[in-house]
Amino acid sequence: MARGVGGAAARCVRALWVPVALACAAGPAQCGQWTCSRTASNPVLRFVGGIDVGEYGRFVKAYAECFPGPVSGPQTIDLHSGGGVVGEALQIAEHLVNRFRGRPPLLATQVSPGSVCISACTYLFIAGQQRDVAAGGTLEPHGFSGFSGAPMLAAIKRAHQKAERDRVDLLDALMSDLAWISRGNVVAQGLGRALAADPRLAWIAEHYGAEARSRADLARRFKSFIEMPPERQALIRQFDAVALSTLPELERLSALQAFNAQFAMARGSDKPVLPSKMDQPEALLRWALDGYLQAVNTFIDATRAGPRLRDLDASGLRQVYEERSGSAFNLANGKLGSFLAARANDIDVPAFVRLMFSVSILYTRPLTREEMCDANLVNRGCD
Numbered sequence: 001m002a003r004g005v006g007g008a009a010a011r012c013v014r015a016l017w018v019p020v021a022l023a024c025a026a027g028p029a030q031c032g033q034w035t036c037s038r039t040a041s042n043p044v045l046r047f048v049g050g051i052d053v054g055e056y057g058r059f060v061k062a063y064a065e066c067f068p069g070p071v072s073g074p075q076t077i078d079l080h081s082g083g084g085v086v087g088e089a090l091q092i093a094e095h096l097v098n099r100f101r102g103r104p105p106l107l108a109t110q111v112s113p114g115s116v117c118i119s120a121c122t123y124l125f126i127a128g129q130q131r132d133v134a135a136g137g138t139l140e141p142h143g144f145s146g147f148s149g150a151p152m153l154a155a156i157k158r159a160h161q162k163a164e165r166d167r168v169d170l171l172d173a174l175m176s177d178l179a180w181i182s183r184g185n186v187v188a189q190g191l192g193r194a195l196a197a198d199p200r201l202a203w204i205a206e207h208y209g210a211e212a213r214s215r216a217d218l219a220r221r222f223k224s225f226i227e228m229p230p231e232r233q234a235l236i237r238q239f240d241a242v243a244l245s246t247l248p249e250l251e252r253l254s255a256l257q258a259f260n261a262q263f264a265m266a267r268g269s270d271k272p273v274l275p276s277k278m279d280q281p282e283a284l285l286r287w288a289l290d291g292y293l294q295a296v297n298t299f300i301d302a303t304r305a306g307p308r309l310r311d312l313d314a315s316g317l318r319q320v321y322e323e324r325s326g327s328a329f330n331l332a333n334g335k336l337g338s339f340l341a342a343r344a345n346d347i348d349v350p351a352f353v354r355l356m357f358s359v360s361i362l363y364t365r366p367l368t369r370e371e372m373c374d375a376n377l378v379n380r381g382c383d
Contacts (some may be wrong), residue, residue: 083119
């Protein structure tokens, strides 16, 4: 569940991106940094940046250094993060919950003025026993997705900026942002099989080829793309756009179905947590197929390559979409569901889920103070 998008300033609605940069920096979108401040009577462990692969191990090391020995007083974790890898965030959050379970309120999580806590960061936030978001800070949950295609546009832009700023080769810049590597892999799984039999379109499967896992793979794919005629480049971009629009939403829908089933079982009610605009994943797949088909026929028209296609073979694409759907359902029903269930006595979990899914998977918004207090996400400074 790739991964989504955000900036440091509070805005009404912001696009999300899930960062996986290797070089750490000071903003909420880059690789995370844990630092310990000892200027106050009690140390504060501050996390700034994206939640990346291996973040749990870095957290454990930083926590032990900042709070050595037995718990003797309030401990504060200050957050400024645009989110990141859900599994790592949950592992950190579960560690904190288990460490302080049954103890006095000794763990405080906070978002300071000018800071943000977006997406997976919110799981770290709600692990605290005392929780507060200062004026000028924002808490921004949203329905999750494991699809890593959404960061591509931001990844490409950052890579170009890095190449120009640091005077490095563009491919080196792209490789430093691993999100780029997965570009096209999802499309290749389904569309490659659907279109390979048509001689006019066999180049698509050849272009995507095997999954990109190295700089050499990436170089071949990138070189192939930039050497394509404009019509082919436009088709590849359209394929990406359809995948970016539909796969995250499919995962969001599947996760929502899992939560609805959980709460129905717990409360003996079939009332959904949040009604979905699309009740059936099949409808979303049909929408995606229509989008892919339209892109192909636009290419055929532009290149005068012959008769238009009437439909696409949906079998390969359906398998990809079903795998994504099942993965999202299992995460919501499993690890994330278990973590939220463990917080049920401290926060209003159904309200939190409603807030998570009240926005698109690709966007988020800052919660109001009233929303945070009503759901008990914040339990300091509420009336």
